[in-house]
Amino acid sequence: QAMLKSFQVQLVELKRHESNLLLIKDLYGVSDTDLARVIGQNLNNDKSVNIKGVEQSFARNYRASFNTPRHASQPAETISGDTDDNPLIAAAKKLSPLEFLGDIRKQSGGMVTSGEEFEIKKLVQLGKLPNVVLNIMLYNLTIVEQRTTLSQAFMETVYNDWAQVGIQTPEAAIKYLQERQVKKQQTTQKRGGTHYQTTPRVIEKRPDWQKQQARTLSSDEKQAADQMLAELQARRNQNEGEN
Known part of the structure; x- marks a missing residue:
């Protein structure tokens, strides 16, 4: 409200749209300064907020970001149980769900579809999973399960x-995926030892969580992780500079 004082926007008007404005911040990872700037660009004649215009403005900027050149670095294709210096958890905590999925898609030359954008918005609005957990879920679906x-x-x-x-932390999410994968492997092995298997087994590319759970990152892996995070931060700083 202080930043919008020159636009004569009343606090009660911002309070009226508070839930929608907070959702926009969670979805697109925007700063208060960026939010105030876009609100100032989307005011009605009576100084009320055109909340639909605000939402559309951030959505357009998000979709336009996929026209920028992709970066060469690729995220790792495994989920490690280590939480110390884990680049996946660091990125999941730093980025909003749309930013997180958008970075994954841009690195592969793709984009987030309008249907995926709408669904992520709905899931964030539900609020049953923290954004960092939702990011781990998106990573598992897009990178691990391809x-x-x-x-x-x-x-x-x-x-x-x-x-x-009841998953509420990224560590709990990774543990849940590890346990589920171990159970699936055990079930597959059990079926493979009987004569009741009626469908061919499909060998999927999956992370070896049991071997990785207790290991630490090598110097090369840490360097690659630092480079990935540095590129993510540089891209965010560039976007903020352009805005």
């Missing part, structure tokens, strides 16, 4: 499963 698109029904199914389990 899904190029995420349907509404599938995302809601996974989200509901994680919410019912």
Whole structure:
């Protein structure tokens, strides 16, 4: 409200749209300064906030970001149980869900679809999973399981499963994925030793969590992780400078 004083925007007007404005901050990872600037550009004649215009402005900027050149670095294709100096958890804590998925897609030359953007907005609004946990979920679906698109029904199914389990931290999310993978491997091995298997087994590229759970990052891995995080920060600083 202080930054919008020159626009004669009343505090009660901002309070009226508080939930929507906080959702925009969570979705796009924008600063208060950027939010105030865009609000000032989307005021009605009576100084009321055109909240739809604010939302559309950030959505346009987000989609336009996919036209920028992609970066060469790629995220790791494994989820390690180590939490100290873990680049995945660091990035998941730093970025909003749309930023996080957007960076993954840009590195592969793709983009976040309008359907995925809408669904992520809905899941963030539900608030049953913290954004950092939602990011781990998105990483597992897109990088580990290598899904190029995420349907509404599938995302809601996974989200509901994680919410019912009560996952609230990235460490708990990784542990849950590890335990689930171990159980699936045990079930597959058990079926493979009987004569009741009716469908061919599909060998998927999955992380070896059991071997990685107790190890620390090598110097090369740490250097690659630092480079990835530095590029993410540089891209955010560039976006803030342009805004």
